[in-house]
Amino acid sequence: MMGVQVPPGLPALMDRFIRRKPPVFGKMAKFLKEVKVEMSKVSWPTREELISSTAVVVVVSLIFAVIVGSLDTILMVLVKTFYGS
Numbered sequence: 375m376m377g378v379q380v381p382p383g384l385p386a387l388m389d390r391f392i393r394r395k396p397p398v399f400g401k402m403a404k405f406l407k408e409v410k411v412e413m414s415k416v417s418w419p420t421r422e423e424l425i426s427s428t429a430v431v432v433v434v435s436l437i438f439a440v441i442v443g444s445l446d447t448i449l450m451v452l453v454k455t456f457y458g459s
Contacts, residue, residue, distance in 0.1 A: 419427070
């Protein structure tokens with residue numbers, strides 16, 4: 375008899391694989407509940423702490439920008455001096 379031979383146990387394995395559907399929405403709901411619990415544990419900064427932290431970040435960023443800009447200008451002048459324009 376010509377045809378495809380199916381290995382023993384394959385139909386049962388395929389049946390079990392096809393019937394098992396992942397509970398995607400259940401897992402998503404569980405994840406969101408866990409996120410809600412974890413977010414309630416977070417220690418959120420006060421408005422004053424947030425404003426002062428933001429000010430520190432802005433000032434440090436401006437200082438860094440001035441330093442980098444100055445170094446860039448100095449290096450540009452040095453390169454033009456040694457290699458010409």
